[in-house]
Amino acid sequence: MPMLEMTVNGRAVKLEVDGLCTLLDVLRDDLGLKGTKVGCHEGECGACSVLLDGEAVNSCLLPAMKAHGRSVVTIEGLGTVDDPHPVQKAIADAGGAQCGYCTPGFVISAVALLRRNPQPSVEEVREAVAGNLCRCTGYTRIVRGILDAAELMSKK
Amino acid sequence: MEYYFPASVAEAITLMQRYGEQARLIAGGTDLLLDIERQCYHAQALVDVTRIPVLQRMELDGGGVTIGAAVTYSRLLAWSAFCEGVPLLADAIRRIGSVQIRNVATLVGNITNASPAGDALPPLYVLGAQVHVDGPQGRRLVPIEKFVLGVRRIALEPGELVTHVTFYLPGSGWCGAFGKVGLRRAMIITVANVAVLLLAEDGRMAEARIALGAVAPTVLRVPEVEAFLAGSTLDEETVVQAGRLATRAAQPIDDVRASASYRREVAGGLVRRTLRELRSQVAKEG
Numbered sequence: 001m002p003m004l005e006m007t008v009n010g011r012a013v014k015l016e017v018d019g020l021c022t023l024l025d026v027l028r029d030d031l032g033l034k035g036t037k038v039g040c041h042e043g044e045c046g047a048c049s050v051l052l053d054g055e056a057v058n059s060c061l062l063p064a065m066k067a068h069g070r071s072v073v074t075i076e077g078l079g080t081v082d083d084p085h086p087v088q089k090a091i092a093d094a095g096g097a098q099c100g101y102c103t104p105g106f107v108i109s110a111v112a113l114l115r116r117n118p119q120p121s122v123e124e125v126r127e128a129v130a131g132n133l134c135r136c137t138g139y140t141r142i143v144r145g146i147l148d149a150a151e152l153m154s155k156k
Numbered sequence: 157m158e159y160y161f162p163a164s165v166a167e168a169i170t171l172m173q174r175y176g177e178q179a180r181l182i183a184g185g186t187d188l189l190l191d192i193e194r195q196c197y198h199a200q201a202l203v204d205v206t207r208i209p210v211l212q213r214m215e216l217d218g219g220g221v222t223i224g225a226a227v228t229y230s231r232l233l234a235w236s237a238f239c240e241g242v243p244l245l246a247d248a249i250r251r252i253g254s255v256q257i258r259n260v261a262t263l264v265g266n267i268t269n270a271s272p273a274g275d276a277l278p279p280l281y282v283l284g285a286q287v288h289v290d291g292p293q294g295r296r297l298v299p300i301e302k303f304v305l306g307v308r309r310i311a312l313e314p315g316e317l318v319t320h321v322t323f324y325l326p327g328s329g330w331c332g333a334f335g336k337v338g339l340r341r342a343m344i345i346t347v348a349n350v351a352v353l354l355l356a357e358d359g360r361m362a363e364a365r366i367a368l369g370a371v372a373p374t375v376l377r378v379p380e381v382e383a384f385l386a387g388s389t390l391d392e393e394t395v396v397q398a399g400r401l402a403t404r405a406a407q408p409i410d411d412v413r414a415s416a417s418y419r420r421e422v423a424g425g426l427v428r429r430t431l432r433e434l435r436s437q438v439a440k441e442g
Binding site: 001002018019020022041042043044046049052055056057058060061062063065066068109112113127128130131132 | 157158159161182185186189190192193201202204206230253254255256257259260341342343
């Protein structure tokens with residue numbers, strides 16, 4: 001079996017994986033990082049989103065070996081309950097998290113967007129999270145939270 | 157299962173020959189992983205072409221565009237000469253999947269996947285794209301309409317891979333547009349789509365190229381509509397008749413996304429809508 005070497009949330013990781021194993025399975029089952037969620041498992045819902053070299057990808061559609069030699073950031077690498085990422089805090093404050101299952105994926109998509117485009121328009125935010133499904137909030141508060149985060153982060 | 161990152165095209169070909177049917181080529185893998193998930197796919201090796209430097213090529217040279225097999229949609233959309241030069245293809249790509257999908261999926265993957273609903277395909281047909289193949293018997297060049305043979309069937313022999321796709325930017329006087337109907341705007345598999353490329357001269361269309369997607373096993377060029385439009389202005393009567401002819405030419409099927417009769421109507425409607433969008437551009441070129 002191929003050997004996978006990657007960085008996950010800043011930590012070097014080395015393990016043997018099957019060539020067909022997805023990054024999602026490695027993160028959750030081998031590394032115990034359960035913040036990345038399993039939703040549809042076919043690239044529709046975005047609950048499994050992680051950052052690969054800073055770009056949002058669906059970890060359920062990515063063979064883990066594609067992360068070989070690269071850097072992965074999961075929701076655990078962005079913030080904690082005591083020290084949340086500004087995007088996490090802003091979405092929570094805006095009431096953009098209800099059941100919370102989709103939230104890590106939305107945060108990942110928003111962080112990738114704000115790195116590339118620190119002051120996005122409403123349309124740009126909607127486009128950036130078009131690959132993330134939420135069945136609770138109706139999206140309005142999530143989008144508002146991301147826009148609030150953009151404002152907060154640009155003031156710092 | 158083994159997972160290989162060949163460093164060169166030659167090494168990829170050697171691997172594909174060694175494993176034969178037991179290996180699959182992978183670029184972005186967003187369609188391949190679904191296949192694997194759904195069909196309990198059995199293979200001994202995945203051969204990942206995305207780290208072959210020459211396949212990362214993305215070039216514009218004297219009006220000729222070269223796009224390597226490892227180039228993602230996101231890289232293409234970040235390339236302004238591409239977006240300005242072929243807006244019909246850029247628009248099609250913007251409507252494929254999501255940011256997460258476009259960050260890994262490739263244009264060449266859309267060709268080799270050969271789905272009847274592939275959104276990048278109709279624009280590539282009207283642009284006259286050429287598919288560049290390399291393999292044990294050497295290199296060859298296949299026009300896209302000869303490369304896509306049917307639903308999920310392509311003209312790739314054992315051991316071969318697609319290295320890149322090329323086409324020429326439409327010259328002055330040409331204008332084009334892409335249209336798509338799906339059940340919502342983002343993240344949706346197409347019900348029907350269309351690419352239109354027109355050569356405008358003196359306010360008339362000297363030439364029209366129209367390709368319909370998702371209304372037949374492969375992309376459908378519609379010569380009867382193209383011949384009808386040639387030499388004409390884009391007045392409302394012409395637009396409506398072109399839509400009627402497109403509806404007649406479509407050969408769709410019923411599936412979970414839409415019925416055949418709805419797809420036929422949509423094909424006509426898309427042709428009308430896309431021609432109307434191009435009306436001011438055709439008049440301006442005149």
